[in-house]
Amino acid sequence: MSVAAESRPVGVDIQENEENRALVEAIEADNDDLTIRHMPGMIRLTKNGQLVINQASVEARLGRPWETHEFQLAIITYFGEFVEWDDDQIIIAWKH
Amino acid sequence: MTVPAQKPARKLSMKQRYTALTHDLDWTPTYVKEEEVFPFTTFEGIKVHDWSKWDDPFRLTVEAYNKYQAEKDRRLYAVLDGFAQSQGQLGLTEARYMNAMKIFLQGIPVHEYNAHRNFSYLARYANGPGARFAALCQSLDELRHAQTEIHTLSHYNKYFDGMHDWHKWTDRVWYLSVPKSFFEDAQTAGPFEWLIAIGFSFEYLLTNLLFVPFMSGAAFNGDLPTMTFGFSAQSDESRHMTLGLEAIKFMLEQDEDNLPIVQDWLDKWFWRGYRLISLVAGMMDYMLPKRVMSWKEAFELYFEEQMLNGLFKDLEYYGIRPPRHVDWAIGEKEILSHQVYWILYQYSHAAAFTTTIPNAEDQEWLEKAYPETWPIYKQVVWDKAQRVMDAGGRYFNPGLPQLCTVCQIPMGFTEPGDPLTQCQRQTVYEGERYDFCSDGCQWIFEREPTKYRQSWLPVHQIFQGNCGGPTLPDVAAWYGLQPGDGAEYLGSPDHQAWLEWHGQTTKEA
Numbered sequence: 368m369s370v371a372a373e374s375r376p377v378g379v380d381i382q383e384n385e386e387n388r389a390l391v392e393a394i395e396a397d398n399d400d401l402t403i404r405h406m407p408g409m410i411r412l413t414k415n416g417q418l419v420i421n422q423a424s425v426e427a428r429l430g431r432p433w434e435t436h437e438f439q440l441a442i443i444t445y446f447g448e449f450v451e452w453d454d455d456q457i458i459i460a461w462k463h
Numbered sequence: 464m465t466v467p468a469q470k471p472a473r474k475l476s477m478k479q480r481y482t483a484l485t486h487d488l489d490w491t492p493t494y495v496k497e498e499e500v501f502p503f504t505t506f507e508g509i510k511v512h513d514w515s516k517w518d519d520p521f522r523l524t525v526e527a528y529n530k531y532q533a534e535k536d537r538r539l540y541a542v543l544d545g546f547a548q549s550q551g552q553l554g555l556t557e558a559r560y561m562n563a564m565k566i567f568l569q570g571i572p573v574h575e576y577n578a579h580r581n582f583s584y585l586a587r588y589a590n591g592p593g594a595r596f597a598a599l600c601q602s603l604d605e606l607r608h609a610q611t612e613i614h615t616l617s618h619y620n621k622y623f624d625g626m627h628d629w630h631k632w633t634d635r636v637w638y639l640s641v642p643k644s645f646f647e648d649a650q651t652a653g654p655f656e657w658l659i660a661i662g663f664s665f666e667y668l669l670t671n672l673l674f675v676p677f678m679s680g681a682a683f684n685g686d687l688p689t690m691t692f693g694f695s696a697q698s699d700e701s702r703h704m705t706l707g708l709e710a711i712k713f714m715l716e717q718d719e720d721n722l723p724i725v726q727d728w729l730d731k732w733f734w735r736g737y738r739l740i741s742l743v744a745g746m747m748d749y750m751l752p753k754r755v756m757s758w759k760e761a762f763e764l765y766f767e768e769q770m771l772n773g774l775f776k777d778l779e780y781y782g783i784r785p786p787r788h789v790d791w792a793i794g795e796k797e798i799l800s801h802q803v804y805w806i807l808y809q810y811s812h813a814a815a816f817t818t819t820i821p822n823a824e825d826q827e828w829l830e831k832a833y834p835e836t837w838p839i840y841k842q843v844v845w846d847k848a849q850r851v852m853d854a855g856g857r858y859f860n861p862g863l864p865q866l867c868t869v870c871q872i873p874m875g876f877t878e879p880g881d882p883l884t885q886c887q888r889q890t891v892y893e894g895e896r897y898d899f900c901s902d903g904c905q906w907i908f909e910r911e912p913t914k915y916r917q918s919w920l921p922v923h924q925i926f927q928g929n930c931g932g933p934t935l936p937d938v939a940a941w942y943g944l945q946p947g948d949g950a951e952y953l954g955s956p957d958h959q960a961w962l963e964w965h966g967q968t969t970k971e972a
Contacts, residue, residue, distance in 0.1 A: 370776050377773070380675060382694050406755055408682030408690050409675070435477070439521070439531050440538075443678075443697045444671050446769035448777070449520035449705060454477045461773065463780035 372461035376402075377447030378413030379459060387441045393424035409443055417460035418447070481522035486515065489592035501590045507653040509725075510718035514591025517713050521702055528600050532607065535695050539611055542691040547618045556684040556752040558623065558961035559952045562816040563677075563750040564689060565625040566638075566742065568616040569815060572609045573633040574646040579605035581650050581657055588654060594713075597706045604699040611695065615688040623957050624947040625815045631943050632815055635930070637921035638742070638807070640871045644918060645739045649732075651914075655714065656728050662707030664732035667774070670700055671765040673743050679755045680747065715781040722782050731910065733786035734903035738870035745803030748829065749821060757832035758800045767793065788903040791879060797833060798882050801840040806875040808848070809860040813935060815944060817952035820848050839882055857951045863922045868897040868915055869904035876900045892916065 379394075381387055383405065394412055395401055397419050404411040412418065425433045435457050451458035475483060492500050504511070545551075555561070582602035589595045620626040633639050649660040678693030711729075714721045744758035756764070775785045804818070811818040821829060826845075829837040851858045864873035878884045888905040890897050892912045899905040908915045924930050931941025939949075947956035 370772070372777065375773050375776060376768070378769070406676075406679045408679050408694065436523075436527050436531060439698055439701070440534060441698075442701045443694050444675055444704070445701055446773050448708060452477070452520050452522055461777045463777045 372463055373416045375461055376413045376415050377418050377445075377459045377461060378402075378411060379418060379445040380409050380411045380443040381441045382443060383408060383410040389428035389430075390420070390425050390438070390441055392428050394418070394420055397421050397424050417450075417458055420457040422455045477522050480524055481519070484524040484526075485519070485596045486592050497590065501588055503588050503654055504590055507655050507724070509655045509714055509721050511590065511714075512717055514589075514594065516716070517591045517593035517597075517709065519593055519597045519709070520705055523596070523600055523702075528603075532603070532699075535698060536607070536611075539691050539695045540614075543615060543618070543688050546688050551685075551687055552619060552622050553964055554685045558957045559750070559817070559819060560684045560686065560752050561619060561623045561957065562625070562818070562952070563680075563746040564616060564619065564686070565623075565816045566746060566750075567677075567689075568612065568626060569629040569632050569636070570639050570642040570742070572612045573630065574642055575605050575609035575612065577646050577650055578661060579603075579609065581661070585654055585657070594710075597702075597709070601699075601703055601706060604696075604703070608692075608696045608699070611692045615692045618688065622960070624945070624955070625817070625949070625957075627945070628815075628943040635921075636813075636815060636942050636944075637810070637866075637873075638814060640919065640921050641742065642739060644871050645735055648735065648914075655710075655724075658707065658710040659714075659725060659728040660732040660735070662703065663711045664707075664729060665736050666700060666703040667707040668733060668770055669736045669740055669766070670704070671769070672761055673740050674700065675765065676747060676756050676761040677743060680751045680753075683753045683755050684751055711778070711783075712781070715778075715783070719782075726783060727910075729783065730787035731907050734788050734792075734901075734907060735870070737792050738867075738872060738900075738904065741799050741803050741872070744800040745807055748800035748832070749804040749818075749825070752825075754828060754832075759796045759832065762793075762796045787906065788901075791901060791903060794879050795876070797836045798840075798877065801833070801836060801844075802875050802877065803872075805840070805844055806864075806873050809858065810864065810873065812859040812950045813939060813942075813944075814949040815942075816948075817950055817955050817957065819952035820845055820852065836882060843883065859950075863925060865898055866920050866922050867900035867904050868918055868920065869899060869907050871918065871920060872900060874898065874900055 381391060383391075391410060391412070395403070398412075398414050400414060401418075402413045404413075420435070420438060422433060422435055435452060435454060438457055445459055447459040447461055449457065450460045450462060491497075498505065579602050582598045582605060585598035586595050586602050589598060616626060633643060646661075649657055649665075652660060674693055674697045678690050678697065681687075681689035681693060711725060714725050744762075747754065747756075747758050747761065771785055771789070775783070807814070807816070808818040808820075826837075826841065829841075848858050864875075866873055874885060874887060876886050878886045886901055888899040888902065890899070890905060890909055890912075892908075893916075895916070897908060897912075897916070899908060921930070925933075925938055931937045952958055
């Protein structure tokens with residue numbers, strides 16, 4: 368039985384530290400119905416359909432320029448697929 | 464003279480930079496044939512029509528790669544320095560925690576290095592520039608992982624046993640043949656099978672189970688260096704997962720004839736990888752004094768929810784089905800860690816880690832995490848082991864175990880649905896009998912008997928006289944084990960040192 372990509376969860380685990388606080392807040396602000404789970408040293412964010420990270424939202428909270436490449440310093444793991452990774456946005460979703 | 468204000472040249476976008484600095488640097492050879500330049504990408508039967516379709520979603524260039532990897536290393540080494548300087552080993556939950564790290568250090572860095580070698584080979588021999596560059600990045604990552612793991616754990620080697628000869632142990636000691644045979648099996652396959660084995664099955668499907676709960680567990684047990692190198696390595700793993708996913712989708716999209724080959728590899732490597740990380744199940748549930756989650760919960764979260772309900776629904780589009788024998792793995796989630804740790808417990812006199820009976824606090828946790836299965840194992844295994852201890856002894860299995868020919872784990876797994884009947888499968892091939900722990904391992908053997916009949920099985924090697932001699936002291940000497948490396952934790956040099964350090968700390972305070 369096939370379950371549509373829009374209704375299946377995707378997610379990302381991020382290191383929980385001061386450096387990443389703005390990033391997590393930006394993800395929370397830009398993604399409705401986000402599920403958040405704290406584990407020692409890390410925070411797990413999951414959501415049905417797609418998860419979006421916007422450069423502008425991160426920069427607004429960080430107070431300095433932030434390249435989307437910097438996301439590599441924060442991420443521990445993810446599930447889904449990077450369907451978009453550009454200067455201004457990263458999107459994790461299933462393609463099918 | 465005034466210079467007219469000039470609009471600065473528009474910077475290339477991330478996508479344009481990636482294309483310009485990876486794909487556009489490629490050229491088509493004209494005075495040699497393509498198959499002479501790339502001779503290894505056809506014999507496995509995978510058909511590729513257009514290598515330029517292989518893309519890296521991370522859009523990395525050499526410059527971006529160096530910049531962020533350097534930053535990762537700076538952060539990691541700052542933590543390592545601080546930990547060493549502040550005598551961080553004193554702040555661990557307990558000395559027995561280190562046993563999990565010993566198995567990790569003994570079993571993994573050499574294979575990180577092997578992965579570095581094999582990805583270097585792909586960085587040269589893959590036909591397309593997208594695949595070559597992603598493989599080059601991963602090759603450098605794997606080298607970094609080997610180095611950071613060794614650096615991280617070298618501090619502990621000053622204070623704990625079981626860490627001094629990991630390099631030699633990797634090649635010789637019985638339980639370390641489990642990861643060794645896994646990685647060497649993958650390395651001796653062709654490049655596409657390697658990508659499905661390591662890139663997809665290990666990195667995307669299963670590595671979360673190895674790293675994430677384990678490193679979060681390190682954070683929970685005061686092990687700052689391991690947490691930091693683990694998460695730092697894991698940030699590279701996200702890229703490796705992406706490469707693995709890109710690899711499988713690339714093969715499936717290039718030609719539909721690739722589907723049965725890919726499915727077959729996926730079936731094989733899921734089970735190979737799953738059996739390998741069963742060691743992690745034992746470590747997570749029994750060797751961490753403070754636990755973040757149980758193996759069962761991690762399996763449900765990182766495998767069943769993410770992979771079976773997420774990834775495999777996606778791959779269904781290409782005709783891929785969930786891996787063969789996956790139901791067997793699901794059925795084992797309640798019992799796997801109990802069985803693995805019991806194997807480690809009874810043979811730790813011939814190992815470079817120590818074990819001990821779960822204490823009252825551990826037992827309470829196990830009871831809560833495994834209300835159905837823990838009471839069974841407590842009664843048939845641990846209560847007896849405790850009676851031996853109470854009488855002044857310690858139960859070690861005096862014999863040598865039979866090993867599964869494929870996964871090389873001692874035969875200690877059980878029949879599906881029956882946690883007390885040992886599972887044993889046999890296949891006769893050209894007049895010789897081979898034994899297996901499960902249908903999964905038997906199926907893998909029967910697919911490629913000429914490969915697995917060559918397995919270097921540690922117990923067979925001892926009996927053949929290739930491991931220093933016939934007695935346990937002979938073999939231990941050949942392994943390079945020293946007193947204190949193995950056996951019982953309570954009363955071990957590590958345990959005594961731990962009590963002494965903390966006795967002193969209390970007195971001085």
